[in-house]
Amino acid sequence: MTGLAVLIPVALGLGLLGLVAFFWALKRGQFEDLDGAAARILIDEEDEVE
């Protein structure tokens, strides 16, 4: 039974962490350009000398 006292807060805390992370991402505009984010990883940066 004492296990529960630890496990339930842990489970809730982890879930809450995910929720907070999602809200953060939403606010920071991480979902503004889903197609672009998927494509951007393919851009070859090597020839870009700046």
Add this chain to the structure above:
Amino acid sequence: MTATARLQPDAAPVTTVMVVPGMHCAGCMAKVERALAALDGVEEARVNLTARQVRVEHDPALEVPALVDALSAVGFASQPRGEEVAPPPSAVKPLLPALAVAGFACMNVMLLSVSIWSGAEGATKELFHWLSAAIGVPAIIYSGMPFFRSAWSALSKRTTNMDVPISIGVTLATALSLYETMNHGQDAWFDGTLMLLLFLLAGRALDAAMRDRARAGVDALLRQAAPGAMVVAKEGGLQWLPSTDLVPGMVMRVAAGERLAADGEVVSGASRFDQSLLTGESAPIAAASGDPVLAGTLNLENPVDVRVTAAGSGTTLAEIARLMEASGQVRSAYVRIADRASRLYAPAVHSLAALTFAGWMLAGAGVYQSLVYAIAVLIITCPCALGLAVPVAQVVACSALMKRGVMVKDGAALERIADIDRALLDKTGTLTLGRPLPDPVTLDALPADAAAVALGLASHSRHPLSRALVEALAARGIKPAELTEVGEEAGQGLSALWQGRKVALRRPDSASGIATTLDIEGQPVWLIPFADRLRPDAAAALDKLRRLGIEPSILSGDNPGAVAEVARETGLTGQGNASPQDKQEAIARLQGAGHKVLMAGDGLNDGPALAAANASIAPGTASDVGRQAADLVFLGDSLEALPLAVRTARSTMRVVKQNFVMAIGYNLLAVPLAMAGLVTPLIAAVAMSTSSLLVIGNSLRLAGVGR
């Protein structure tokens, strides 16, 4: 991706958003960003691929045409995005936090509920109920807001919608569960309530995501009207001004191949103008000094100077806009199938719950117990699968259509287009391609070297006829000839040297209609006539429409002769010389006779008709007004999009109806149990998710539709 910042403290960078419809992959993104970043004065360029836009932060000294030129140098057509075509606020965004909270709470409460169902007793059970309440109540209040708000606005207008029974059910179930928790009761329904909200929000979010996506696509296309013009300054210089800054009295210099940004009067030069977007008239109109010209028309031949007489809302468009505002009652009167279903459903559910309460009271179960059973009925009948039945099917069908190049503005359009039985088609730009194409017979007759010279010459010009010639010849696999000393004389044509001989592509001296001549020294002169042609598979597409039980006919603003010719080619009946009012009246007449009318058109003159018809479709090349008024926009040259859209819409409606049968079938099984007081939270959770999964699975069948 960031360009080296230039140290120039006196000029704060300005932000310009450019619409670049041609971007579609990582390579395009890299090209666009690098091309812009390489410009002197650009601080940063960042592509948004979803919206097909690039946001450029640059020095105010750098003007928009420089950005357009930089992009066209790497092969992308672009336009600055005007304020009026800025995308409307996203519909899906406000739903996402609610969905996330419902998902989080639902999972955690379900975790606790599973241990209760598997036999947790006494203090543990109480603790779990309290924990569920602590997570559930705030989550329900937060996630339920979209429904509560919508239900409240419906009730305050004395109507009802799907959200009214949902809100009542959710509120009562939460109140009951809280009461049970406080009084050490048997069951709490937080899990079921949250799951219900989760599924409903998922359906809502899908519906909104579909609308957002289609809007982003249409927004990317909105670039037909000239967004600005080169204005001749008093001192003689040229300055580029956006169309919103144009005022009457200014003189614009309009190059060949450009669209006019405002109504005006030609002050110097003479040219011919393609007015097909505005009036449907296919023959170009000649205008010389003193003649009026209209915004949105295409300058075909010579650069001209035009004095602005009316700009912005003062143009000829105002009349058409007024007509469009007046139409559209048919559309706003349309009730979506989900709302129609809930109008029948909500009273049935509420009377069943009332009946249960009355029945158990009569049987002597006491107020408390009767109330518990009545609320169980409300929870079990809450239209969870019903909420998913329509949006999931429509989202799947719309993404299938989008893959085939048809963009649907919203789900209601898909519902309306399913019951069409008449189709009216505009001629210029809809049945035909709406742009002059070289005569294929003449091109076939051209010797290979002459064709190569023609391609070589034409590829040096941005004139619409040259571009059409390049496209047609390149499609025939012809390679351009090597030319030297290429020169273009505005309004006259192109000339060059080929193997030491003089060659030229120029305006014919006397021509009826549009044509160009190919002149190679020492060879006879070739005349290449240009004409607007029917879309390649128009006949097949019209035939398919007929087989779907839809009678097509032509409704055009062009002269009766041109309409008769197309009517003969396609075997349709046609009406010519129709003004925007005439078109609207023709539709009203058919609707009065009980027909459901589909309008297909592209021009500004079709705008009112597109808004008045039961459903409407426009090609991607249509005018702003055409695309905004239409429910569906199809890309590409093929008219096959029409039968495809109708067929898909009809299969979607079939699937939606099957979904309703499934969702209601589940209720038929579960409601008697609930009324008998036999439903536990476990049964409710299982039944709810099974019926939702069934509905989703059935809808996914639509993914292959139209293939």
